[in-house]
Each structure stands twice: as structure tokens, then as C-alpha cells.
Amino acid sequence: MHDPVIAVAMSGGVDSSVAAGMLHSRGERVIGLTMQLWNQRRLPELQGERATGRCCSLDDVYDARYVAQHLGIPYYVVNFEERFEAQVVKPFIDEYLAGRTPIPCTLCNNFIKFDQFLEMAEGVGAKRMATGHYARIRWNPDNGRWQMLKSVDRAKDQTYFLFGLTQDQLARTLFPLGGMEKAHVRELARELGIPTAEKPDSQEICFVPNGDYATFIDAYFREQGISPDQTAGELVTSDGRVIGEHPGVHRFTVGQRRGLRFAAGEPLYVIATEPSTRRVVVGRNEELLRAAMRVKDLNWISIPAPAGPLRAEVKIRNKHAASAAAIVPTADPARVEVHFDEPQRAVTPGQGAVFYSGELVLGGGWIE
Amino acid sequence: MRRYYFDHNATTPVAPEVFEAVAPAMTDVYGNASSIHHFGQMARAKLDDARRQVAALLGASPEEIVFTSGGTEADNLAILGLAREGHAITTAVEHPAVLGAAAQCASSTIVPADARGVVDPDDVRRALRSDTRIVSVMHANNELGTIQPVEEIARIACEAGVAFHSDGVQAAAKIPVNVNALGASMYSITGHKFYGPKGAGALFVRKGTKIAPLMFGGHHERDRRPGTENVPAAVGLGAAAQWASQHGAEERARLTKLRDALERAILDSIPDSHVNAAGAPRTPNTSNLRFDGIDTEALLIALDLRGFAVSSGAACSSGVSEPSHVLTAIGLTREQARSSLRVSLGRSNDASQVNALVGALAESVAHLRRIAPQPGVPVYA
Numbered sequence: 001m002h003d004p005v006i007a008v009a010m011s012g013g014v015d016s017s018v019a020a021g022m023l024h025s026r027g028e029r030v031i032g033l034t035m036q037l038w039n040q041r042r043l044p045e046l047q048g049e050r051a052t053g054r055c056c057s058l059d060d061v062y063d064a065r066y067v068a069q070h071l072g073i074p075y076y077v078v079n080f081e082e083r084f085e086a087q088v089v090k091p092f093i094d095e096y097l098a099g100r101t102p103i104p105c106t107l108c109n110n111f112i113k114f115d116q117f118l119e120m121a122e123g124v125g126a127k128r129m130a131t132g133h134y135a136r137i138r139w140n141p142d143n144g145r146w147q148m149l150k151s152v153d154r155a156k157d158q159t160y161f162l163f164g165l166t167q168d169q170l171a172r173t174l175f176p177l178g179g180m181e182k183a184h185v186r187e188l189a190r191e192l193g194i195p196t197a198e199k200p201d202s203q204e205i206c207f208v209p210n211g212d213y214a215t216f217i218d219a220y221f222r223e224q225g226i227s228p229d230q231t232a233g234e235l236v237t238s239d240g241r242v243i244g245e246h247p248g249v250h251r252f253t254v255g256q257r258r259g260l261r262f263a264a265g266e267p268l269y270v271i272a273t274e275p276s277t278r279r280v281v282v283g284r285n286e287e288l289l290r291a292a293m294r295v296k297d298l299n300w301i302s303i304p305a306p307a308g309p310l311r312a313e314v315k316i317r318n319k320h321a322a323s324a325a326a327i328v329p330t331a332d333p334a335r336v337e338v339h340f341d342e343p344q345r346a347v348t349p350g351q352g353a354v355f356y357s358g359e360l361v362l363g364g365g366w367i368e
Numbered sequence: 369m370r371r372y373y374f375d376h377n378a379t380t381p382v383a384p385e386v387f388e389a390v391a392p393a394m395t396d397v398y399g400n401a402s403s404i405h406h407f408g409q410m411a412r413a414k415l416d417d418a419r420r421q422v423a424a425l426l427g428a429s430p431e432e433i434v435f436t437s438g439g440t441e442a443d444n445l446a447i448l449g450l451a452r453e454g455h456a457i458t459t460a461v462e463h464p465a466v467l468g469a470a471a472q473c474a475s476s477t478i479v480p481a482d483a484r485g486v487v488d489p490d491d492v493r494r495a496l497r498s499d500t501r502i503v504s505v506m507h508a509n510n511e512l513g514t515i516q517p518v519e520e521i522a523r524i525a526c527e528a529g530v531a532f533h534s535d536g537v538q539a540a541a542k543i544p545v546n547v548n549a550l551g552a553s554m555y556s557i558t559g560h561k562f563y564g565p566k567g568a569g570a571l572f573v574r575k576g577t578k579i580a581p582l583m584f585g586g587h588h589e590r591d592r593r594p595g596t597e598n599v600p601a602a603v604g605l606g607a608a609a610q611w612a613s614q615h616g617a618e619e620r621a622r623l624t625k626l627r628d629a630l631e632r633a634i635l636d637s638i639p640d641s642h643v644n645a646a647g648a649p650r651t652p653n654t655s656n657l658r659f660d661g662i663d664t665e666a667l668l669i670a671l672d673l674r675g676f677a678v679s680s681g682a683a684c685s686s687g688v689s690e691p692s693h694v695l696t697a698i699g700l701t702r703e704q705a706r707s708s709l710r711v712s713l714g715r716s717n718d719a720s721q722v723n724a725l726v727g728a729l730a731e732s733v734a735h736l737r738r739i740a741p742q743p744g745v746p747v748y749a
Contacts, residue, residue: 076663
């Protein structure tokens, strides 16, 4: 019996297609699996011509199947909808309702792509999995750990979303694109004759059309029979003055300026959302600066959990330029304090904090 | 890699006898069966032969056979042709072609099935209303193989003056069918479930049963199904029906033995395995198996990668895998439904193939159980 060696998570996009094509042309035994994560027949009010860039559409499955047929590899669609809703969509909504700003991509990586998918891969006889992520994995014999490194194409680097990967997961994962520039990936797609070589990159959160997460949450509420305006409340300034109303706390995220519906002398920004009182607190830009933060549910990747303080560059959101900081362990091994050298704007609870040393991903956790 | 096909309820390969009959109907006989000239008459002769062959399989008269594009169209034509404006009674274990059509009627009642997938005729009786126009109960179930007490249900419908339709797509050629003994007003079949071509089906419509067409534009098929007759498809269906009429009995006996051997071997060699609906009268070729704690989705892929084609139930076009409505209707939990797998045997399968399947199943089930996350241990830490 010939066991397929590597299961590639194929989305129908260029990156995962090239990942599959590279491994295949290298002579690896490859199978393609597409994860069906969200039933696009749901939330019909979100459908229409404007709804572009959505995951799990029949078009994407068609593309992934076409690529697999082109490569001549076995291909299957696997249905993870139930778990995706329970472990990504619901927590995503709950986090917003709890006044935090979630990253569903990291939840999906932790609980779906590198967990349920890996289990499925092993179940069907694949020992390893591969994805089209831009990141690198390397074995470090000195400390006996799998390390994660930023991708060679720094603009495409996705390590910020991968901080939850365990040693066991890294040991069984391949990122064939980590050492390549995106332009080279496109070129290779054309060389391999991959039918989706010219497909535009996907953007935003895959199950949320047009990145409009608030409209998605409203639609989800309506489907569940919950009134979407249940989280409406007052807009208050940081010194406690009520200055207006807002349509729902989940529509606001820390640091946001746009969408504040009132006139004021100087620009106002969201400082915090307070779900218990349904208040959105606004203030001046300077009020968004924080010199320190606490990070929980830590996962250490390239190094074991440090015993003492540690210097690192810390990224607090995907587009953030990592900032120098001291990581200080606390009595709780799953928590650290981060002291920035320079105060950082809009430290947002619910986002990930990822610690880097140069190109090396040390580890990360969730901002409290 | 050798490949084995164990999914004959999804579809069957075209039999050599059928292919031989169809080929000349696509090359030599190309006339329009409605044309008056020689070419038309040749096509008409083929069509009439096929109609007689299909009628013979069902114990019907040739003029009671309406050729359709398949089972889905036959079911829709029966239900919507008769009961669109009225009340339809059907069952929870029907094929979506019947459930979907019944849902288009003015109103409908879905009668439950018991743990073996069998419908209680008294439930049908109780569902009858003054505006009931049709009772539609499948003859044999596609996922379980369960055979329904259609004779008794037909009698109940008849006594109430209501038409009885049966979806016989999974019964025709698998068990003896006689539409008169059965008491059906209408009966659906499709060729590709018994070694005929796809896109070739028929609806038996008893003489005197008035149905409205679903489509308009011609007088073909006695005003019930307009459109130029698909002669090659009808010829294929007819040839498949003829083979089944001639060899059905011996094939049924062979498959029953094979199926029973398969089930015994699985129950003996795989711990915590079950046969769903084992207590019901079943078609000879169908076995719905359940393996506790197993995700069938992974099992199906693992088996396919080893060359064994089986199914988790109805073949699904979109790749979406909701648990089977049939399995949940017979009282299985979603979990149990997701641990179930259908083996449907056919002409190509023999004892050595069945042994190979049992061996592969035992290995794959053991592997999946070995790697399954232990309950209580966090999946992600």
C-alpha cells in the first residue's frame, strides 16, 4: 500500500496551489484537501454581487479541484463547518461582545487548520501536512526545538497568525512558500500551469464578506433570533461625559476613529468598549498610548519558556511594526508582562502579541 | 493500485449488454422517433422495443411507461403532476427528489419511520385528509436498503381514493417488482442504478391516472413529457431492464449471500461495529455499517486512497456533509450517523473483493481509533 505522505490544505488560491504543485513536482506523494468551513447558503442577506473574497464558496472548491486535477493528485473536500462555527465564529462574536477585538485567523489556525485538519490528514494516512502560509519552520538541534521564522518575503509574512503552533504541530507541518518571494510564487504557478495562477490574493476574514464584520455579526444575530441592537448604548468620554449614542459595542474597536457619529473639536478615538455597561469610551489620540500590557495563554515556539526577563520585538497587530520591549514572566507561567521601550498606540485586548528576535518567532499569546 | 467499486446504490457501471445495445442507437438509428419517414420509423421501433422491455420488468403495459431523464424527474412528474394543488403524504426516509417535490405541493405531511427505517402503514392512514391527492412511499431505501410495506400502504391509499406513488429507484432490478401486485398508481425507476445509462429513467403511470406535464412544447409520451425522444437512453434503459428480467433472480441470490458474508465478517473482525436497520427486510445488495467513534469522512478518504470506493450515504454534489436525514430519521444520533458507512454490492463484486474490503476496513478503523483524541484530554494545550 502506498500511503500518501503529505496532505496539502488547498483553498483554491494561488499560494496553496503552488505549495501542492511544488511538493508534487518534487516527487512527494501529495493529496489535496479543501476544508469546508462555512455554509455559504447561510445568512442570505449577506449574499449578492458585492460579496467578494469569501471562503468556502463553490467557486473556491471548483478552483481547488481544478488545480488538483491538473496536478493529478487525489483530492477531497472535508467538512469542518460544525467545529469552525463552535471554535472560530462563535468565539469571534463573543470576543467582540466582550469588548475585545478577536483574530479569527489565529483561532482557525490553532483549532482547525493545525488541529482538526492534521487529525484528518493522519486519519487518511498522511504523516505530514502542508499549507501555503508564508512562514518558515526549522529544526534547532541546539535546544531541541522546532523554530518558526518570518518568511523571506517580509511583506507576506504570516507568522503573526501562527503563534499558537505547538512543537508537535510544527514537527508535522511544511510551509513550502516560506523561502520565496510572492512574485516568484506567481511565476512558479504559471510555470506549473496552475489554472488559478492569476487569481487575486484573498483578503480580510474569509467568512466575512468585504471585511464588514459588524454586518456579519448583525446577520448572525438575526439568524439566531437575537436582536442586533442589544449591544447599543452610550458614547462617553474618558472623563465620563455622555456625548451620544452608538448602535452596538461590537461595531467599535480600540483605536478606531471612523464611524464615530458626532462632531467634536478634535479627532476622537475609541479608547475602550465596556460591554457590561454597553458604553463606548472615546478620547484623544494620546489616551490610546500604553507603556505596558499583560499577555495570556502563552505559547513558546523557538525557545522554551524563559525563566527571567527577555528582550524581544513585539507585534501587537498584524500591520504593526514590531516594537522593542522587555518580556517579564509572572508568577503565572501562562502570563507575561510586556514593557515597551516606547509607549504603543491602541494596545487592543483580544489581539495577539507575538514576540520576535529578528526573524525568529519566540512565541506569543493573547493581549488581556 | 487495484480499485474496487462498492457503491452500486450511487450508480452502476454500464453493462456490456447495455453498451452493445446503445451504440447502434447512437450511430445507425438517428432518426427522430416522431418523424413519419423510414429513419423516424427505425427510431420509433427501437423506442417501442425499449418501452416493452421496461414494462416487462415492472409487470406493466408499454403504454403505461413514460420515459424521463431519470429518477428525479420521474418523482417530480408523479408528485407535482398529480398533487401540486393538494396535500401530499410522504415519509421521512425518502430521497430528496420526493421530499423536494412534496414540499412544492400546497401542503404535505411527512410520516416517520421506525428504528429499522420501516414506515407504519397506520401512520399513513392517520395522515390522510380530504384534500390528500397523493401518497408517496419509496419501495426500497437508498441508504439502508429497507423495503417498505408498500402493498399495504397502497391498499390504504386506494381505499381512501388517493393515488399511490412509489419511488422504486433502489428497488427495480434489486427485488421483484410488479406494479399490479403492488397496487401502485405510479412508480419511478432510473436505469443507471441497474447497469443502464445515466439520464435514462421512466415513470409508470397506471392507465386512467391523469397527470399534468411539468414541461410544455409537444405531444410526446402521450402529452406527459414533451421533447424529442432520447432513443439511445431509452434503448439503454430497455436493455438494462431486459438483463434484470432475465438474470435478476440469480443475481439477487448471489448478492444476498455476499452481503450476509460481508456483514458477518465485519461484525466478527471489527470491534464495536453494527449493521444499521439489520432487522428490516432489505434489498440484497445494501449494507449500512456503523463503527463507534469513527468519523466516516476520514474513513471514506482513507479507503479511497487504498482503492476501495464506499459511501457515507447519498452521493452529494456539493461536498457538504450534513449527517444523513435517513439515519437521523431512524433515531441515530448525529454522531452515530457520522460513524455510518454504506456498502452497496453489485455485479462486479465477488467473495475475494469482499474479503479485501473487510481487511481494509478493519485496518483503517483500527488506525482511526488509535489516533483519535482521547476524551477528556485537551486537544490543544
